[in-house]
Amino acid sequence: MTYFSFFKSESLLLWRHKQDTLNALLFFVIVVTLFPLGIDATPDFLTVSAGGIIWCATSLAVLMSISRMYREDYEDGSLEQWLVSGLYLPFLILLKVTVQWLFMIAPLLLILPIVGGMLYLSEESFWVLVATLLLGSPSLFLIGSIGAALTVSLQQGAMLLMLLILPMYIPILIFATSAIKASEIGLPYLGSLAMLLAISLLSLVFAPFMAAASIKASVNE
Amino acid sequence: MQSADFLTITDLWIERGERVLCKELSFSVQSGEVIRILGENGAGKSSLLKALLGTVLIDEGSILYLGEDITADRSNLHKDTLYIGHSVGLKKALTVRENLALYCPDVSIEGYQPILEELGLAPFLDMPVNKLSQGQARRTALSRLWLTQKSLWILDEPFSALDDQACLLLEKKIEQHSLAGGVVLLTTHIPLSSIQPRELEFAV
Amino acid sequence: MSWAWFHKLGSTKWFFLWFKNWPLPLFLVGVLVFLMGIIWGLAFAPEDYQQGNSFRIIYIHVPAAILAQSCYLAMGIASFVFLVWRMKLSPIFISAVAPIGALMALIALITGSIWGKPTWGTWWVWDARLTSVLVLFLLYMGIIGLHNAFEDKRVADKAVSVLGLVGLVNLPIIKYSVEWWNTLHQGATFSLTKSPEMPMEMWLPLLIALLGLSCLLASLVLWRMQTTIMKREMKSNWLKQEVLKNGL
Numbered sequence: 001m002t003y004f005s006f007f008k009s010e011s012l013l014l015w016r017h018k019q020d021t022l023n024a025l026l027f028f029v030i031v032v033t034l035f036p037l038g039i040d041a042t043p044d045f046l047t048v049s050a051g052g053i054i055w056c057a058t059s060l061a062v063l064m065s066i067s068r069m070y071r072e073d074y075e076d077g078s079l080e081q082w083l084v085s086g087l088y089l090p091f092l093i094l095l096k097v098t099v100q101w102l103f104m105i106a107p108l109l110l111i112l113p114i115v116g117g118m119l120y121l122s123e124e125s126f127w128v129l130v131a132t133l134l135l136g137s138p139s140l141f142l143i144g145s146i147g148a149a150l151t152v153s154l155q156q157g158a159m160l161l162m163l164l165i166l167p168m169y170i171p172i173l174i175f176a177t178s179a180i181k182a183s184e185i186g187l188p189y190l191g192s193l194a195m196l197l198a199i200s201l202l203s204l205v206f207a208p209f210m211a212a213a214s215i216k217a218s219v220n221e
Numbered sequence: 222m223q224s225a226d227f228l229t230i231t232d233l234w235i236e237r238g239e240r241v242l243c244k245e246l247s248f249s250v251q252s253g254e255v256i257r258i259l260g261e262n263g264a265g266k267s268s269l270l271k272a273l274l275g276t277v278l279i280d281e282g283s284i285l286y287l288g289e290d291i292t293a294d295r296s297n298l299h300k301d302t303l304y305i306g307h308s309v310g311l312k313k314a315l316t317v318r319e320n321l322a323l324y325c326p327d328v329s330i331e332g333y334q335p336i337l338e339e340l341g342l343a344p345f346l347d348m349p350v351n352k353l354s355q356g357q358a359r360r361t362a363l364s365r366l367w368l369t370q371k372s373l374w375i376l377d378e379p380f381s382a383l384d385d386q387a388c389l390l391l392e393k394k395i396e397q398h399s400l401a402g403g404v405v406l407l408t409t410h411i412p413l414s415s416i417q418p419r420e421l422e423f424a425v
Numbered sequence: 426m427s428w429a430w431f432h433k434l435g436s437t438k439w440f441f442l443w444f445k446n447w448p449l450p451l452f453l454v455g456v457l458v459f460l461m462g463i464i465w466g467l468a469f470a471p472e473d474y475q476q477g478n479s480f481r482i483i484y485i486h487v488p489a490a491i492l493a494q495s496c497y498l499a500m501g502i503a504s505f506v507f508l509v510w511r512m513k514l515s516p517i518f519i520s521a522v523a524p525i526g527a528l529m530a531l532i533a534l535i536t537g538s539i540w541g542k543p544t545w546g547t548w549w550v551w552d553a554r555l556t557s558v559l560v561l562f563l564l565y566m567g568i569i570g571l572h573n574a575f576e577d578k579r580v581a582d583k584a585v586s587v588l589g590l591v592g593l594v595n596l597p598i599i600k601y602s603v604e605w606w607n608t609l610h611q612g613a614t615f616s617l618t619k620s621p622e623m624p625m626e627m628w629l630p631l632l633i634a635l636l637g638l639s640c641l642l643a644s645l646v647l648w649r650m651q652t653t654i655m656k657r658e659m660k661s662n663w664l665k666q667e668v669l670k671n672g673l
Contacts, residue, residue: 005326009315016314077308081324084274086299146591150584154574164567164588167560168595171602178606199598206594210587213508217583219276237577278579 001085006092010099021103024065025111031057032115043120050119051129051180052173058108058133059169062140066100067161069145070152070215079152079219089215090208093145097208101141105133128183128193132176135196142200142207143168149214172199225288227252227373227404228273233282235265235272242268246282248421252372255395255405255416260423266408267307267377269423273406274304274375303371305379309362313351317342317361320350325368336367339390355382363387366394374398376407392416437513437654438663444647445671452644459637466630473627479543482536488635490533490554492642493561494596496526500568501593504586514650516582517657519589520572521649525642527565533558553604560599564592578657 014021035053036046046053073079082092109130116126147165151157179192228250235242242265250256258266271277273284275295283292291298311320318330330337330346337343340360350358359382366374374395380388392415395405399416407418466484473480500519507515537555538548549555571588575581623631658664 001324002326005323009312009319009323012319013312013314072313075308076313077306077310078312080271080274080276080304080306080308081310083276084295084299084302084304086296086302143591146587150571150588151574153580157574160567160570160574163563163570167563167567167599168591170560171595171598174602174606195602202594206591210591214584214587216276217580217587220278220580220583 001081001087003087003091003095006087007095007099010096011103014099014103020065021107024061024104025107027064028057028061028108029111029115031060032119036119046119047121048181048184050116050121051125051132051184052177053119054112054115054129055132055173055176058137059140059166059173061108062104062137063144063147063162063165063169064158065104066141066144066148067151067158069096069100069148071148074152074218079215083216083219089212093149093211093215094204094208097141097145100145101138104141105137109133122184125180125183128180128189131193132179132196135193135200136172136176139172139196139200139203140169142203146207146210146214149211149218152215153218172196175199226250226285227254227287229285229288230273231283231285233269233272233284234280235268235277236280237265237268237277240265243423246423250404250406252402252404253399255399255407255418256421257413257418258406258408258421258423260408264423266423270304270306270375270377270406270408274299274302298373301371302373302375303365303369304375304377305362305365306377309359311350311358311362314349316347316349317353318346320361321364321368324365328368333364333368337364340364340387356384356387359383360387363391366391366398372403374403374405374407376405378408378410380409380411389414437517437658438661440514441651441654441658441664442667445651448644448647448651451640451647455637455640455642455644457637459634459641462630462632462634462637466627466634470627470630471624476544479540482540484631484634486533486536486540487631488638489529489536490558491635492638493526493529493533493558493565495639496522496529496642497561497564497592497596500526500589501596504589504593507582507586508590516578516586517650517653518646519568519582519585521646521653523565523568523572523585525645525649527562527569529642530558530562530565534562553606557600557603560603561596564596568592 032053035049039045039049070079073082082089085092112130112133113126116129121129144161144165147161150164151161154160175192175195179189179196182189182192226249230249231247233246234244246269258269260266268277272279275298279292283290284295285291286298289297310324312323315323321330334343337346340363342357342360342364345353345357350361353361359379363379363383379391383391388411392413395407396416398405405418463484467481470481472478500522503515503518503522506512507519534555537558541550541555542548568585568588572581572585575584655664
């Protein structure tokens with residue numbers, strides 16, 4: 001196994017399981033749809049809340065889709081093979097998270113104009129939304145992968161994972177939505193974007209090691 | 222100076238939960254040896270293999286690899302090790318060819334056509350692994366023995382789900398490997414016909 | 426420099442024998458001091474000129490909130506120690522302290538919302554500090570849930586340590602972001618850098634209540650740790666001898 005062959009096969013696997021990605025996107029759309037139906041469908045409400053709605057839906061969809069990202073690897077013995085491959089485990093995890101991120105975020109960005117239009121998001125704010133997603137979503141995946149690694153050996157891990165990881169998403173959610181809100185009312189938003197970038201960089205340095213430690217513990221069981 | 226053993230295991234102590242799997246187990250492995258680990262079901266044979274690999278934690282003891290202490294960091298050992306466990310690590314959604322490309326990226330599958338024929342895998346190269354039978358999947362995993370060059374093979378029940386012909390083929394390969402100076406550690410329940418491994422009794 | 430003391434601290438046997446007789450006196454002192462602080466605060470401290478008597482709930486609210494955070498900090502540090510040095514005592518400490526920290530966070534939440542009723546007119550306000558205590562409570566529950574989810578305690582120890590460490594890094598970020606998101610509440614009651622704005626007759630009983638509650642919690646944590654050590658070292662000789670010789 002090499003880093004490149006690992007990257008290639010992970011991409012190929014996600015491509016074979018493209019239905020899962022599609023389901024996650026549909027889940028995202030459904031959650032977004034619930035807000036106008038459940039709260040208020042007037043543009044007054046939706047324009048202000050669009051950022052928050054989209055970010056809540058994104059966090060949930062991301063967490064749902066990566067909650068089982070190591071599950072198959074755990075069951076078919078791949079995790080053991082990673083550990084004895086002589087390759088550096090945190091880097092393998094980083095590669096896997098990168099592939100997951102690319103496969104989820106690219107189609108999400110594609111449908112975003114439609115969803116943004118449905119929520120009456122202004123054009124200026126739309127681009128801020130795209131920026132928050134690009135800067136903030138890596139940390140969603142990186143932090144989520146720690147949770148996925150922690151719960152990989154548990155049968156009923158998904159709910160626990162939500163409980164473990166969603167609190168950690170709060171800062172990301174706050175900075176992302178406040179950037180969008182600020183741009184909506186014409187205030188500066190670069191500070192919030194910088195915070196998102198900082199959180200992503202911090203998780204980039206930290207998360208692969210934490211996930212690796214959890215995977216080692218889970219395989220040991 | 223005497224050259225170092227391939228592996229030296231000293232006073233190994235493994236506990237799993239409440240259970241002590243082994244106490245003060247010591248043995249050494251020379252190049253060219255085939256070692257079969259004996260023990261009852263659930264005695265912890267697989268755990269011992271995993272402990273050598275570092276995926277099961279050891280509580281005490283030390284492991285030397287070519288004279289170098291690798292108890293804390295097995296990465297040097299891993300570079301020269303091929304491990305095939307109970308779950309073989311094949312990706313179900315990928316084909317045989319793609320799985321081999323994942324694990325043996327440096328070789329071209331075409332160069333190994335004869336051995337893949339002999340293992341009965343040649344017709345299934347482009348079939349996803351979840352469509353294969355158990356024996357075929359295991360043979361796919363075992364074909365890595367032919368496709369890679371590693372000195373240490375750690376094989377956990379490699380003969381399970383194999384037919385007689387494949388068993389013979391595998392035994393022959395193990396023999397060749399040991400003649401070439403390689404080391405094999407394995408567990409198995411079936412009697413071996415052509416090779417006489419050194420046996421290591423494993424009980425507390 | 427000798428590290429012997431550090432490794433000694435990691436030995437469950439040493440810890441058990443050394444602290445065996447501490448919990449009960451610590452508990453009694455804690456109860457006494459805490460009651461002293463509470464009674465002083467409730468009965469003798471002057472009334473607040475704005476909030477009247479309702480402010481007196483801080484004599485429970487503030488110690489509980491401070492201790493909920495300190496417990497998490499201690500837990501995070503223990504996680505780090507375990508992941509780096511594999512100190513056996515750390516996970517025992519973590520599992521002992523987590524429910525107590527969660528209880529403190531819960532008390533802080535309940536007293537906070539009781540305090541909120543006369544002050545803000547509602548039971549709950551999305552104010553920065555209440556919200557971050559809520560998040561803290563959820564983080565505690567996550568740790569407890571994860572710990573209970575594993576059969577094998579060794580895996581549980583490792584997983585909980587990872588989560589504790591991740592939480593430790595995240596907690597200041599969460600706190601900062603929530604504060605930045607909304608600040609309605611009055612500023613921190615205690616500050617290490619500037620002199621307290623409360624009159625001394627008000628904050629001295631608060632300090633005493635905090636000290637008392639800390640001792641109380643420390644004794645509970647020690648008790649819980651001793652129970653866990655006894656459970657884990659059930660088969661070891663030193664424990665048998667100790668129990669046979671000196672009783673429990």
